Amino acid sequence: MRPEEPLGGLAEGQKNTFNVPELRLSGPIEIGMRVILAQPRGFCAGVVRAIEIVERALQAFGPPVYVRHEIVHNRHVVESLKAKGARFVEELSEVPAGAVTIFSAHGVARAVEEDAKRRGLNVIDATCPLVSKVHNQANRYVRDARELVLIGHAGHPEVEGTKGRIPVPVHLVQTEADVAKLDIPRDTPIAYVTQTTLSVDDTRGIIAALELKFSDVVGPDTRDICYATQNRQSAVRELCKLVDVLLVVGASNSSNSNRLREIGADSGIPSYLIADGSELQPEWVQGAQTVGITAGASAPETLVENVIDALAQLGKVDISTMAGRIEDIEFKLPAALADWNPSKVATA
Numbered sequence: 001m002r003p004e005e006p007l008g009g010l011a012e013g014q015k016n017t018f019n020v021p022e023l024r025l026s027g028p029i030e031i032g033m034r035v036i037l038a039q040p041r042g043f044c045a046g047v048v049r050a051i052e053i054v055e056r057a058l059q060a061f062g063p064p065v066y067v068r069h070e071i072v073h074n075r076h077v078v079e080s081l082k083a084k085g086a087r088f089v090e091e092l093s094e095v096p097a098g099a100v101t102i103f104s105a106h107g108v109a110r111a112v113e114e115d116a117k118r119r120g121l122n123v124i125d126a127t128c129p130l131v132s133k134v135h136n137q138a139n140r141y142v143r144d145a146r147e148l149v150l151i152g153h154a155g156h157p158e159v160e161g162t163k164g165r166i167p168v169p170v171h172l173v174q175t176e177a178d179v180a181k182l183d184i185p186r187d188t189p190i191a192y193v194t195q196t197t198l199s200v201d202d203t204r205g206i207i208a209a210l211e212l213k214f215s216d217v218v219g220p221d222t223r224d225i226c227y228a229t230q231n232r233q234s235a236v237r238e239l240c241k242l243v244d245v246l247l248v249v250g251a252s253n254s255s256n257s258n259r260l261r262e263i264g265a266d267s268g269i270p271s272y273l274i275a276d277g278s279e280l281q282p283e284w285v286q287g288a289q290t291v292g293i294t295a296g297a298s299a300p301e302t303l304v305e306n307v308i309d310a311l312a313q314l315g316k317v318d319i320s321t322m323a324g325r326i327e328d329i330e331f332k333l334p335a336a337l338a339d340w341n342p343s344k345v346a347t348a
């Protein structure tokens with residue numbers, strides 16, 4: 001079963017390369033269920049770039065190539081790259097000297113870069129350019145002698161990476177209550193930056209709390225936040241006005257996918273985070289006339305199709321895509337891979 005409209009993200013005739021499981025569902029038959037797909041949804045430009053970096057590195061250097069941390073938070077993507085020869089590690093000590101090593105889209109601390117240099121690793125950095133932009137902005141604020149507040153989730157690899165790029169201690173806040181606990185004099189110049197998987201709407205309350213508590217607060221222009229996070233969240237809010245149930249395709253450790261599910265729940269409709277169609281519980285959609293589907297920025301379109309197939313096993317589905325923003329943002333590859341020409345290797 002395929003939607004009538006082009007889904008974007010999966011070219012016509014393109015094969016499913018993300019290890020999507022075979023479906024074996026049984027359950028009540030829903031007659032004439034409408035399925036509305038969010039627009040936009042799924043892969044962002046940073047994730048597309050990170051996956052392409054690993055694939056090109058495998059072709060250019062041959063397997064294995066080592067990837068520090070999951071390149072993006074999606075098991076299907078990781079398994080697919082593993083099958084092609086990528087080896088995922090958490091620590092650089094697991095990488096043999098001189099090996100090709102890729103840093104994930106989430107970014108890394110400066111200490112990790114220095115460790116890689118000491119070990120003589122051949123590093124390719126897949127840090128999303130929007131994450132790098134946050135690093136640069138944060139360092140500019142520190143150079144301007146401002147105390148830096150980072151709005152984000154403790155322990156998330158992007159947050160750990162950002163903290164590790166700043167040469168001074170950073171105040172991590174996750175909630176407005178955390179702002180109240182900051183023990184900094186009121187007239188201290190403050191600057192904030194945010195984890196990219198938080199949207200303007202997510203951080204509005206925390207920023208307001210900072211502006212209330214301190215007399216001199218600056219932060220990035222809202223145009224500098226991650227377009228993909230904002231667009232997916234705005235789309236899902238609109239989608240929730242049209243549907244009875246929301247399915248968010250994404251991994252349980254994907255911050256932006258979890259946030260999409262929370263937005264659905266906050267809108268008052270049953271909302272489920274689902275890795276692929278095999279996790280669909282028929283009772284979730286029983287009696288629903290309209291089911292909405294979106295996908296986190298690290299979820300491939302093949303998994304959305306897999307969930308549609310799972311719904312179609314329950315009965316007839318009528319698929320459409322909501323009107324929404326069409327994204328055409330692309331990020332350049334690192335120079336070493338952008339200039340690499342596969343045809344030259346093939347004829348060498």
Ligand code: SF4
Nearest residue numbers: 044046128130196226
């Ligand atoms: S969600 Fe935004 S910041 Fe994160 S990888 Fe995608 S484009 Fe980059």
